[in-house]
Amino acid sequence: MGNVIRLPVADVTVADAIAGVANDLAAGDGQVCIASERLSLSDAALSELSAVRPGVSGLCTAPSAKDHDIRILHNRVVDVVTEQHGCSGANDVGVEFLRLAEADRQLAASALRTAVAEAPQEVLPDQCFHWLLIILVRAGILIRAEPIDPWPWSVEGSVPDISPSDAARIELFRANRANDGVYSVAVLRRLSKPLTRLAAARGWSPNAITIVSLIVGLAAALSFAVGERWALVLGAVLMQVSLVIDCSDGEVARLTRRYSTVGAWLDASTDRIKEYVAYAGLAAGAWAAGNNIWWLAGATMTLQTARHLSDYNFFRVQVERETANVARPLSDTGNVGGQYRGVIERVTGLNRSPLVRKIKKMIFLPIGERWLIISLTAAFLNPWWTFGVLLVLGTVSACYALAGRILRTRSWSRTPAGAELVEPQLDSGPITLLLGRFPGGAWAGPLFVLSLVAWLTGLLLLPAALSAAALILVAVLLPSSSGKLVSFRFNWLLPSILAVVELVGWLAVTAALDPQLAPWGFAVAGVVAFHRYDLLYRALARLPAPQWVRMMCGGTDGRLALLALLVFAGMATFATALPLIFAFLTVTAVGVASIQWVRQTMVASAGSPS
Numbered sequence: 001m002g003n004v005i006r007l008p009v010a011d012v013t014v015a016d017a018i019a020g021v022a023n024d025l026a027a028g029d030g031q032v033c034i035a036s037e038r039l040s041l042s043d044a045a046l047s048e049l050s051a052v053r054p055g056v057s058g059l060c061t062a063p064s065a066k067d068h069d070i071r072i073l074h075n076r077v078v079d080v081v082t083e084q085h086g087c088s089g090a091n092d093v094g095v096e097f098l099r100l101a102e103a104d105r106q107l108a109a110s111a112l113r114t115a116v117a118e119a120p121q122e123v124l125p126d127q128c129f130h131w132l133l134i135i136l137v138r139a140g141i142l143i144r145a146e147p148i149d150p151w152p153w154s155v156e157g158s159v160p161d162i163s164p165s166d167a168a169r170i171e172l173f174r175a176n177r178a179n180d181g182v183y184s185v186a187v188l189r190r191l192s193k194p195l196t197r198l199a200a201a202r203g204w205s206p207n208a209i210t211i212v213s214l215i216v217g218l219a220a221a222l223s224f225a226v227g228e229r230w231a232l233v234l235g236a237v238l239m240q241v242s243l244v245i246d247c248s249d250g251e252v253a254r255l256t257r258r259y260s261t262v263g264a265w266l267d268a269s270t271d272r273i274k275e276y277v278a279y280a281g282l283a284a285g286a287w288a289a290g291n292n293i294w295w296l297a298g299a300t301m302t303l304q305t306a307r308h309l310s311d312y313n314f315f316r317v318q319v320e321r322e323t324a325n326v327a328r329p330l331s332d333t334g335n336v337g338g339q340y341r342g343v344i345e346r347v348t349g350l351n352r353s354p355l356v357r358k359i360k361k362m363i364f365l366p367i368g369e370r371w372l373i374i375s376l377t378a379a380f381l382n383p384w385w386t387f388g389v390l391l392v393l394g395t396v397s398a399c400y401a402l403a404g405r406i407l408r409t410r411s412w413s414r415t416p417a418g419a420e421l422v423e424p425q426l427d428s429g430p431i432t433l434l435l436g437r438f439p440g441g442a443w444a445g446p447l448f449v450l451s452l453v454a455w456l457t458g459l460l461l462l463p464a465a466l467s468a469a470a471l472i473l474v475a476v477l478l479p480s481s482s483g484k485l486v487s488f489r490f491n492w493l494l495p496s497i498l499a500v501v502e503l504v505g506w507l508a509v510t511a512a513l514d515p516q517l518a519p520w521g522f523a524v525a526g527v528v529a530f531h532r533y534d535l536l537y538r539a540l541a542r543l544p545a546p547q548w549v550r551m552m553c554g555g556t557d558g559r560l561a562l563l564a565l566l567v568f569a570g571m572a573t574f575a576t577a578l579p580l581i582f583a584f585l586t587v588t589a590v591g592v593a594s595i596q597w598v599r600q601t602m603v604a605s606a607g608s609p610s
Contacts, residue, residue, distance in 0.1 A: 004033045004050060007096075009128040015119040017128050018135065022112035025105050031055075032105060036096035036129045040159045044167035045151035048174070049097060051257050057104045057141060059133065060095035060148040069130060070094040070145075074319040077143045078326045080134035082127055083120075085333055095148050096129040096155060104141050111139035118330050140327030150174075172196065175255040177247075181366035184247065188368055192247035199252045206258055209249035210267050217242040217274030224278060224378060227285030232382075235281065236375035242274060243371050261601040265537055269594075271367060272308075272533050276301050276526050278374060282383040283522065294518035296387035298507040298525055303394045304370075305503065305529040306496040307401075309425070309536055313492040314405050316540060317418035324417065365397040405492075412489050424544035425495040425535045429555010498556055499532045505563050510578070513571045520578040527582060528559070531589035534597070543600055545593070553589045 005024045008017050021034060033050045035041070041049070049060060059077050061070070068090035071079040079087045080094070100108055115135040120127070137143060150170055152159040162170070175196065176189055199209060216238055223235030249267060253259055283297035362369060370390065377386040503525045510521025531553055538545050554562065562581075566574045 003028070003030060004035055004046070006037045007034055007129055007132060008037050009125040010037070010123070012123065013119075013121050014124050014128050014131050015116050015121050018112050018119050018132055019116045021132060022109045022116070025100070025109035025112070029102065029105065031102050032100050034098045034100065034132065036155065038125065038155050039096045040154045040157065041097070042152065042159055042162040042167075044162045044164075044170075045148075045153070048167075048171055049148070049151070050099065052099070052146070052174075052254070053144075054257060054259065055101050055103070056099075056144060057101045058099050058144040058146040060097040060153075061145045062093045062095050062148050062153070064093040068092055070133070072145045073323055074315075075145055076319070076323055076326070077133070077137055077145055078323055080130050080137055082130045082134055083124070085134060085330075092145065094130075094133060095153055097148070097153075098133065098136075098143070100141075107139060108136050108141060111135055111141070115330060135330065137326060138328055138330055138332075171255060172251075175251040177250055177254075181368040182361050183372055184366070184368040188244055188247050189251075191244045192251060195245065195248045196251040196255065199248060200255050204252065206249040206253040206256075207260075207263050207266055209245060209252060210263070210270055213242050213245040213249065214270040214274060216245060217270070218277060221274075221277040221281030224281030224383075225284040225288070227288050232285070233379045235278075236379035239274075239278060239371055239375050243368065246271065246274075261541055262598055265541070265597065265601070268537060269530070269533065272530060275304070275367075275371070275374075276529060279387075280519075280522060280526065282374075282378060282386055284519070286383045287519065291384075292515055292518055293383060293387060294522045295507065295511055296384070296391070298503070298522050300387050300390050300394070301522070301526060301529055302500060302503040302507070303391065303398065305532060306500050307394065307398050309499055309532065310398075310402070310405075310493065310496040312536055312540060313418070313422065313425075313495055316421055317492045318408065320421075321412050321415075321417045363397055363400055365393055370394075406490075409489050409492075414489060416491075418491050421539050422491045422494055424539045425532070426498065427532075427535055427550055427553075427556040429550060429553075429558035431557035431561060432555065433551070495532065495536065499529070502528055502532075502556060502560060505560060509563060509567060509574075513567070513574055517575055517578055520582060523582045524578060524585065527585040527589055531585070531593070534589070534593060538597065541601070543597075546596070549593050549596055552592065553585065 005021055007021055012020075025032065031054060035046075052058075059070070061072070069081040069087075070077055070092050071087050071089045072092050077094070079085070079089070081087045081090055112132065112135055119131050119135075124131075133143075150173060152162075172193060176185075180189065198204075220235045220238035220242060223231045223238060226232075246267070249263075253263060279297040279301055283294045286293045373389055373393070374386055377383075377389055506525045506528065507521050510517050510524075535545055551558075553559075566577055569577075
């Protein structure tokens with residue numbers, strides 16, 4: 001059942017109870033759980049809660065209409081109610097069960113020992129755990145909120161025994177991913193459950209399931225490429241099968257506790273590969289029938305890439321900014337994140353309606369809904385409809401999300417929060433290395449914007465040479481201007497902007513010079529999109545790509561400059577170079593970079609506490 005420390009709450013003062021836990025934490029090592037002695041849990045629940053999400057500290061929480069005693073912000077416990085600490089923004093109930101990751105164990109012991117003098121010197125059975133929790137939260141330990149449902153629990157009496165079959169059912173239910181899309185919850189997760197049971201019973205690894213999902217997804221794309229009705233229907237079915245299998249790999253990982261950074265990266269990156277290869281398959285099928293819709297496929301891929309980058313970057317920067325003042329002394333009784341209280345309460349109020357929550361989830365167009373659109377339109381209509389519907393709904397979704405995020409960002413203070421996340425995604429290349437900080441930030445930003453506008457306008461109105469010259473100026477000014485903008489409040493938008501500039505560049509130049517090269521233009525843009533997502537995931541994992549990887553892939557500035565030089569060289573040279581560029585980037589940005597990332601994460605995992 002794991003290493004569990006019982007926190008005494010009866011016949012002992014709060015200070016003495018906390019001191020005892022501090023000594024127990026300091027004397028041992030490894031992941032540990034702290035449970036109040038008045039908490040009743042079944043053995044099955046205790047075993048599962050002790051083992052879930054290794055390496056991450058978490059507090060069990062339970063929904064309640066009243067008596068909220070903790071405040072959760074962005075799935076993190078940011079404040080706790082005690083008899084001395086009020087919290088008007090409390091929004092959940094903390095179950096008196098806490099799991100501490102090994103990396104947080106000694107920090108927790110030190111924080112508890114330091115705070116003993118401030119803890120009450122009296123017996124407070126219903127406040128003891130709250131004091132322990134607020135000390136850890138105020139010490140800056142990141143404690144995630146983890147719902148305990150549907151495990152039964154009680155702090156006032158005993159709980160009924162759980163049969164093995166009921167325990168298995170509950171564990172399978174809890175293996176679901178939180179906050180999944182409406183279609184995923186209603187359909188996909190129900191279909192994936194039998195596969196998850198079988199995979200867990202047979203000992204199949206989550207990574208193996210991910211690879212199977214990738215293979216089925218690639219088979220769907222090949223079926224789409226045939227272009228005939230039977231093949232489109234088959235591709236649509238295979239795409240849904242791939243999605244069901246993709247649901248199962250995460251469920252198996254959570255059910256069997258077989259988590260890994262490599263597995264998370266593999267799952268996320270193959271999702272992008274399957275979706276973008278499906279776009280290519282649909283466009284190839286139409287191309288075989290004499291219809292060039294590669295530009296629609298490219299526009300859809302560009303929109304989805306920019307949206308993914310924006311989603312992940314905004315959420316991480318938002319969490320960093322809005323939970324920045326969690327660590328503070330116990331003497332501070334003010335509310336955390338008070339400047340966002342009005343926004344949070346309005347959003348929370350809207351989210352109380354199940355219908356509103358479902359509508360908002362569908363508006364964000366998660367992967368389940370997107371792939372359902374692809375399957376239905378491909379099977380019953382044609383690829384024109386697929387890309388048209390995705391572009392229209394995707395644009396509406398992006399505008400909805402962007403509007404809310406801009407309003408939220410304007411409420412933030414002018415600090416460089418998120419710079420460490422965004423800077424590696426600029427993908428600065430050889431021009432940045434050669435020019436350093438030249439030109440100055442006072443005019444680099446405006447000139448970059450003007451050059452970008454000139455280039456985009458030039459694609460339609462200016463001769464190719466002038467458009468290429470503007471693009472070279474963009475490549476020269478991009479690194480320094482982006483480097484200055486990385487500390488602004490809206491820095492989370494930079495990776496999306498750079499991705500749009502580069503993807504539109506390859507797609508638009510290819511279409512303008514020779515429409516017959518459209519498949520190669522999409523292929524190069526697709527590899528660049530994968531590289532952009534790879535940079536994002538590395539940054540999210542706090543393992544940014546080393547400089548040699550960025551240089552090997554050319555960097556944003558280097559690739560844009562190369563594109564401009566190819567425009568100067570003419571159509572014949574461009575036509576010859578485009579397949580070579582695709583092959584080179586596939587080897588470097590996909591092959592070599594992926595091998596380096598897997599090795600880097602394995603080294604990092606081997607050197608970190610287990």
